[in-house]
Amino acid sequence: MDGIHDVGGMQGFGHVLPLDAGPPFAQPWEGTAFALGLLAIRAAGANLHAFRHAIERVPPGEYLRGYYNRWLIGAQILLEDSGIVSAGQVSARAARLRGAAAGEPAPPEPHKPQMASGGAGNLRAIDRPRAFSVGDRVRVRDLHPAGHCRAPRYVRRRAGLVAAQGPGHVFPDSAAHFLGEDPQYVYSVEFDSRELWGPDAEPFSLTIDLFEPYLEPAT
C-alpha cells in the first residue's frame, strides 16, 4: 500500500536526530510494547509480514508519534484482525485502569488465519530457474498494490543493475495476507542516484533487495 511507512525520498522531516547512545527502551512501556508486538504475532496466529503490514495500516498521525507507539498499535491491529481483542475492549480496559468504573464488552470470537508454514524463518529453497542474472539491467514494475509490498515508491519505474542474487524468500506480499508462502527469489539491485533523483542528485549508488515479481527486463 502507498502508506505513510514508505518514506524513502520524502522531504520535510527535517534534521536527523542526534546519534544518541541511550538504552534500548527509553521508558518502561516501550519494553512492554516491544515484547507485546512479538507476542501478538503468536497470539494472533499471524506472521512477521502481517505484523509489518499492520504497522503500515496505523493511521499517519499515530504512525508519526513514534516507533513503539506504531509498533504497539500494529500489535493491536493484528489482534483485532484475528478476533483476539476488540478496540472496544482495549478502550474500556484503559478506562478501568485509569479508575473509571466502566463495564467491558465481551471478547470477540477468535478467527485466526490459517496458512501452511514451510518451516522456520523466511528463507526458502526454490526449485525453478531464476529470471535474472548478475549484471542484468532490470526495471521495477509500476506497482500500485492495495496490500503489503516491499518495493518502495522511489524505485518503482526505475532501472538498475542486478548486483547480486539473494536467497529465495517467503513472498511478503502473499504471506502478509495469509495467502501462502509463495517463495520468490530476491535480487540486490543497484541504482545510480541520478536515475532515482534526477541529474542534480548527489553522486552515489543505492542498492535494494527486490523480489523477482517486482522486476522486469529493462530495455
Add this chain to the structure above:
Amino acid sequence: MTTATSHLDPALRAEALASLLAERGLIDQATVDSFIKAYEQSVGPMNGAKVVARAWTDPQYRARLLADGTTAIAELGFKGAQGEKIVVLENTPRLHHVVVCTLCSCYPWPVLGLPPSWYKDPSYRSRVVREPRQVLAEFGLVLGDDVQIKVFDSSSEVRYMVLPLRPPGTERLTEEELAALVTRDSMVGVAQVSGP
C-alpha cells in the same frame, strides 16, 4: 476497518493490552520480562564489535565474514531473530557503505541489538536514500569527494552490517581492546571508528 486507532496514551495502551492478553493466558509477565532483558543486556552492538575486531585481527576470519556473514558471525555465537542472513559490507578508504530500512526499521538484531531512535526516525529513513553525503555530514561524518558512497536499503530478510575501517595507530591493540573502540554507528555506516 479497524478501530485500533482512537488515540490512547501509549503507556496506557500497553498496560491495557498486556492485561487483556495475560488474563486469557496468551502472554505471561515472565516472557515479557525475558524479551526486554535479552535486548537490554545480552544482544547489542557489543556483539558486532567483537565480529569487527576479529575481522581486523584475523585475515582468514575476515575472508570468511565477507564471503558468508551469517556463518562467520554464528562462529562467535551470534544468531537469532532478524539474523537469518547477514551480509557484511566492507568499507575501504575509497568506498563507504551506509545502511537504512526506508519501509520500516529492519536492523541486524543479533549483532547490533535493537535500532536506535535516529535509525527509526522518518528523517533518516527518508533522506539517506536521497542525500546521503548531506545526512552523513549532519551526523558529523564528512567524506572526501574521492570516497564513493553506497547506500543499502534493507527491504528483504537479508540484513546488512558495515565492516568499518580500522583506525590508524591501533596496530598494537589486542582484539579485546579493538572491540572496545567499535561503535554501533560505525557498523551502520554513519560514523567511522576513532583510535584510542
